[in-house]
């Protein structure tokens with residue numbers, strides 16, 4: 001029984017740590033995917049926490065029931081102990097009374113009783129007197145025996161309850177240990193959830209920071225685009241723009257081999273070049289003017305052939321497809337920003 005619980009706890013904690021590790025390494029190809037992964041992990045973590053909490057509550061109830069049971073045994077034992085003490089008192093009282101009677105009879109016997117017995121005028125009178133003494137002794141003896149019997153009975157019942165209490169001891173200990181384990185488990189799962197919430201916040205901040213940088217950059221540089229964009233790379237679109245599974249993908253993904261050329265989607269000025277090893281890898285923003293900017297991500301810095309502030313022509317090669325940053329396969333993450341906000345690139349692409 002105990003072993004079974006241990007195995008279950010072990011299995012649960014293993015499963016728990018496995019998906020936590022997975023969540024770190026199997027994240028998506030950009031901060032949005034990362035955010036999605038974190039949110040999925042958070043849902044799991046919440047369910048995990050709730051499960052642990054209800055297991056804890058159940059165990060708490062079990063433990064309380066057991067403690068109540070043992071407590072009632074303790075109360076019974078206390079009652080028996082008191083009864084025994086009372087009985088003992090009565091027994092002692094009776095014994096001393098009996099002793100007094102015996103002493104008195106002895107003393108009286110010395111001075112009086114024996115004399116009186118012997119002075120009996122007839123044998124039948126002697127017998128009657130003798131019988132009286134005998135009855136008194138017999139009665140006292142019966143009362144004493146009764147107390148002794150009661151004492152034995154109480155002791156027996158008390159011992160039985162103590163045995164029952166002893167039987168509960170290992171269950172109580174196991175229940176307490178299990179309870180402590182669950183308390184620890186709840187606290188760990190709570191911490192994991194807090195950690196994920198923190199990660200979520202950081203990732204959100206990273207996405208906001210990227211959008212802020214793009215906005216700033218478009219203010220610093222002037223662009224001269226046509227407003228019509230060409231496909232920035234050959235390849236297969238593996239992920240469109242938009243909400244998917246509760247997360248926002250702020251661009252499109254174009255998958256192709258590493259080294260595949262990336263072209264400026266329109267004429268403009270290179271307005272931002274930034275390394276983001278935990279997210280977009282190395283990324284470039286080109287300002288095309290009229291509030292339009294494009295962003296290219298997951299490149300390696302070494303593949304980039306333009307520099308900050310450089311004017312580029314539409315179709316000019318600016319870099320190569322990479323697999324840099326939080327990316328699970330070679331692809332270009334391409335965003336279009338209109339007046340500082342990411343928008344769907346598709347209507348702009350020819």
Ligand SMILES: [Zn+2]
Nearest residue numbers: 030252253333
């Ligand atoms: Zn993407």
